[in-house]
Amino acid sequence: MSSVVRSIVCQEFAPLDRLVLEEKPAPDLFPGCVRIDVTACGVNFVDALFVQGKYQIKPPVPFVPGMEVVGRVSEIAADVADSGVTIGQRVFANVGLGGFSSQAMVAAKRITPLPDTLSDGQAATFMQSYLTAWFALVERARVESGRWLLVLGAGSGVGLAAVDVGRALGLRVIAVASTEEKRRFATERGAEATIDSTLSADEIKELAKSLSGGAIDYLYDPVGGEVGETCLRALGDDGQYLVIGFVAGIPKLPANQVLLRNRRITGVDWGGWAGKNPERNNAMLAEVMKLIARGELRPVEPVAYPLERAADALRDLEDRKVAGKIALVP
Ligand SMILES: NC(=O)c1ccc[n+]([C@@H]2O[C@H](COP(=O)([O-])OP(=O)(O)OC[C@H]3O[C@@H](n4cnc5c(N)ncnc54)[C@H](OP(=O)(O)O)[C@@H]3O)[C@@H](O)[C@H]2O)c1
Structure with missing residues (x-):
């Protein structure tokens, strides 16, 4: 255990380049907690929203962003x-905030031992994406196998996880992503067909309809904006639009199109x-980890950025440059 902690700090809601790297003496360990020497921390699109004050929830500043950490236990409080x-x-642990750091202090009951099947990077980047995808498709949509799933933003984050989870649930997946590399990632995770997201929203909708033989059954949408709004029209009878996120803006979904076809x-x-x-979330995590251990789900190996390049990592996510996921390495 190092006696100095290096952390990326958001001192005020501001552009990404105002994040600072701070070094401080390691605090004493709290009762009930373990100290983790962090080896990888997952980076998510939402972290960029948090630090710029653009998310629905605003944590009190200053704070250290980062939700998912992996590392080795270096100290255990006497009472645990x-x-x-x-x-x-x-x-690994879901710390909520505080992950972009060389150390994390986590309640002993909130850490999960890692199977050998996951690298540190994979383990630090799968949880938010895979649990969102699983929650959406299993808990919320209660999908039926054999049906068609259209995934927007399918080359990274929650979208790529939805391709993987959807295929594992027996869905026929069409993945929409902007580059060959992103589309290859989706194909490797079982997408039956891919669509270039740089096409117009109308072209994407029409391709989705023809590839699925007329209409899709589920639309998984972390993108929103014009493409989300337009692709709603590709849904067939009783089709479900899953509202995941708004990287391209909040769509205005026309109620008449929801009424049509039920x-x-x-x-x-x-x-x-x-x-x-x-x-229930722990049970879901256990189920997802079981499928990962069996090789039925395959989280991507992330691109590694050094901790001090946290702002670049967040910017590259916002600029759609990243295929798959990013992990910060302290
Ligand atoms: N509902 C939930 O419970 C939940 C949970 C986690 C995350 N989310 C939300 O899901 C969204 C995606 O998060 P993520 O971590 O998966 O992000 P990510 O890894 O950055 O992936 C987003 C993808 O969206 C695509 N995209 C299309 N238009 C875009 C635009 N204008 N700007 C940026 N990207 C665009 C990009 O793919 P192409 O370039 O290939 O088009 C990009 O790879 C965020 O809004 C996040 O807050 C929701």
């Missing part, structure tokens, strides 16, 4: 010495649900 956690154990719009707020249903 018999919790089964061991020094040197490889673990379509449905389903909200997906995994974070909010997980906070209210920790036991």
Whole structure:
């Protein structure tokens, strides 16, 4: 364990280049907690929204962004010495905030041992994406296998995870992404067909309809904007639009198009649900990890950025430059 902690700090809601790297003495360990020497921290689109004050929820400043960490246990509080956690154990944890750091202090009951099948980078980047996808498709949409799923933003983050989860659930997946590399990632995870997201929204909708033989059954939409609004029209009878995110803006979904064909719009707020249903979320995590261990789900190996390049990592996500995921390495 190092006596100095290096962290990326958001001192005020501001553009990404105002993030600062701070070095401080390691704080004493709180009761009930373990210290993790972080080896990788997942980077998500939402982190960029948080630090710029653009997210629905605004944490009090200053704060250290970053939700998902992986590392090795370096210290265990005396009152949880018999919790089964061991020094040197490889673990991951959802810390909410505080992940962009060389150390994390986490309640012993909130850490999860890692299977050998996941690298540190994969383990630090799968949780938000895969649990969102699983929650959307299994809990919210209750999908039926054999049906058609159109995934927008399919080359990275929650979209790529939805391709993987959708295929594992027996869905026929059409993936929409902007580059050959992103489309290849989606194909490798089982997308049956891909569409170039640089086409017009209308062209994407028409291609989705023809590739699926007339209409799609589920639309998984982390993108929103014009393409989300237009692709709603590709849904067939009883088709479901899953509202995941708004990287291209909040779509204005026309109610007449929802009425037609008895379509449905389903909200997906995994974070909010997980906070209210920790036991069910843990069960979902266990199910996803079981499928990963069996090789039935295959989280992508992320691109590694050094911790001090956190702002570049967030900017590259915003600029759609990243195929797959990014992990910060302290
Ligand atoms: N509902 C939930 O519970 C939940 C949970 C987690 C995340 N989210 C939300 O899901 C969204 C995606 O998060 P993520 O971490 O998956 O992001 P990400 O890894 O950056 O992926 C987003 C993808 O969207 C595509 N895109 C299309 N238009 C874009 C635009 N104008 N700007 C940026 N990207 C654009 C890009 O793919 P192409 O370049 O290939 O088109 C990009 O790779 C965010 O809004 C996030 O807040 C929601």
